[in-house]
Amino acid sequence: MNLKSAIPDAAPLVLSLRSVGYTLETAIADIVDNSITAKATEIHIDANWHENASFISIMDNGYGMNDDELHQAMKIGAKNPIMPRTHDDLGRFGMGLKTAAFSLCKRLTVGSKLLGESTICVRVWDIDNVVNSNKWELFDDSSTYAWKEAIRKFEGYNQGTIVVMEKLDRLITEKYSDQAVGRFWQRIADMERHLSMVFHRFLSGANPIQIFINGTKIEPWDPFMRNSFATQEFREEFVEMGDKNIRIHTFILPHHSKLSVKEYDEAGGASGWLEQQGFYVYRNKRLIVPGTWFKMLRKNEPGQLARIQMDLIGDMDFDWKIDVKKSSASPPAIVREKVRRIARIAQEASRKVYYYRGAVINQQVKIEDNDAIWEQASIRGRTFFRINRNHNLLKEACTALNADAAKKVNTFISLIEGFAPMNASLTGPVSSEATQDHELLESAVRFCNDLIEAGYSPCEALRKVLQISIYEGMDAAIKDRLKI
Ligand SMILES: Nc1ncnc2c1ncn2[C@@H]1O[C@H](COP(=O)(O)OP(=O)(O)OP(=O)(O)O)[C@@H](O)[C@H]1O
Ligand SMILES: [Mg+2]
Structure with a gap:
């Protein structure tokens, strides 16, 4: 039995790789991944509309590559996917740079410079050339307008990498018209939205990186609305x-x-x-x-x-x-x-x-967590914090008290909750649904009765309860129930 080599032909393989299924945004994100892995703190994406001569460049100030590393990086399968990678490496397959670029363009030029080096090493894949020669051959320089423009911008960088995509035949598929230009810029805007989502954790936090599109900085989009009090x-x-x-x-x-x-x-x-x-x-x-x-x-x-x-x-x-x-x-x-x-x-x-109903939302999670002090509840659309009545210390203390004292402790805790600064400052819409919210009305009435039982006059009890934000606007309904 003999082994026969079956090296893939360059032309069909490179053409097939163009249809891996990237969109503009997923392709650019894949290239930005490499910049982030290379510890870039600044990434500039520039889209240039010049009809057939349109190009996109992505420039970073990461640690860059030397000539050998760049040559290796440009190979399809630059790295073995099963080799372990560090936990800040966004790559895996050794493919992204090429497959992402080829899905948009026919000419990919990458220049890179290490800190302390004066020269930029360059490699160019030109799919037309690969298809004509049927060989995996790269150029080691370029003299196109796009490359000259890109290199000019790269001049001020001590280190980094620049990726230029020209012959954007998969991105620009229409002849020039105002609408075609409009659609091009719409796609760039969609890309911005995608990047602000995909990289939001890099764009915010302690040492954020900065990504610019045509000079405008992208802001992070946090899907979890962490800045909103009501989340x-x-x-x-x-x-x-x-x-x-x-x-x-x-x-x-x-x-x-x-x-x-x-x-x-x-x-x-x-x-x-x-x-x-x-x-x-x-x-x-x-x-x-x-x-x-x-x-x-x-x-x-x-x-x-x-x-x-x-x-x-x-x-x-x-x-x-x-x-x-x-x-x-x-x-x-x-x-x-x-x-x-x-x-x-x-x-x-x-x-x-x-x-929009009142309910302790994370009850199921909290069941195992008897050590939590506060629980969150969503009441009339507002986040209301409650003290965890199942906390072991509280439970133990209350079992040592007689029923009357335990009830007073409970009433006092309700007052703490109602007047805790984070609950007292709740504002927001209070709809007329309030009076129809049976569960909530019951809890307000119970609370009033507990206060009355603890020595408050009915009027004082009502006043106290109505000061609590979640019972806002329920005075008539409570009065009616308490017959005062
Ligand atoms: N901007 C860059 N700065 C420094 N090195 C880079 C840069 N872009 C690519 N490289 C090098 O080129 C290699 C190949 O990149 P490529 O995106 O093709 O694959 P990958 O990132 O290893 O894996 P994946 O296919 O999952 O993206 C990278 O592993 C990295 O070593
Ligand atoms: Mg990659």
Whole structure:
């Protein structure tokens, strides 16, 4: 038995690689991945419209490559995918740079410079040349207008890499017209939106990187609205996968009545509220899937406030079937049940806020957590903090008291909750639904009675209860029940 070599022909392979399925935004994100891995702090993406001579460049100030490294980097399969990578490496397959670029353009030029070097090493893939020669041959320089323009901008850099894509035949498919130009810039705007989502964790935080598109800095888009007071946040959970952990953090976004029109539109993201619910799968902090229930649950209207941050590390790539484009992931069998449970709890919590009813939303998570001091509840669309009555210390102390004293402690805790600064300062819409909210009315009446029993006059008790933000506007209904 002999081994016969079967080297793939360059022309058909390079042409097939053009159809891996990237879009403009996923392609650019893949190239930006490389810049982030190279520790760039500044990345400039420039799109230039010149009809057939249009080009896009991506320039970074990362650690760059020497001539040999650049040559290797330009090979299809630059690195072995099964080799371990560090946890800040956004790459895996040794393909992204080429497959992303070829899906948009026929000419890819990469220049790179190491710190302390005066020369920039250059390699160029020109698909027309590969197809004509049927050989995997690269140029080591370029003299096109696009390259000259790009290199001019790169002059001030001590180190870094510049990627230039010309002959954008897959991006610019129309002849010149005002509409064609408009569509081009619309796609660039969509790309900006995508990058601000995919890289939001790099664009914010302690040492943020900066990404510019044609000179304008991209702002991060946080799917979890962490800056909004009304966002509800569950305790982080860890799902074991062998000797590694998947970190999961559930957020329930505010009811729409808590948001301005602008906030609501922005939070809807690129695909809208319905589509953007579910797990947000991050690989080494880079978002790869923006909202999925992994076919375990359906996306539905009441579930649209649930967004769950799920952190994977690069070592999990094969178990999670991460693809070359870094745009899909699928949970392995050993974690599916746990992931499904978390998904159900989040959808249910979202449903409660969506329907604007009072309910302790993270009850199920808190059940095992008797050590938490505060619990969050969503009441009339507002996040209300309650003291955990199941806290072991409180429970133990109350069992040592007689019934009357235990009741007084409970009433006093209700007062603390009602007048705690974070609850007292709650503002927002109070609809007439308030009086129809039976559960809430019952709790207000109970509270008044407890205060009366504790020695308050009915009028004082009512006044105290009405000062609590969640009971706002319920005076008539409470008076009616208390007959005062
Ligand atoms: N901007 C850059 N700065 C420094 N090195 C780079 C840069 N871009 C690419 N490289 C080098 O080129 C290699 C090949 O890049 P490419 O994107 O093709 O594959 P990868 O990042 O290793 O894996 P993946 O296919 O998953 O993206 C990288 O591993 C890196 O060593
Ligand atoms: Mg890469």
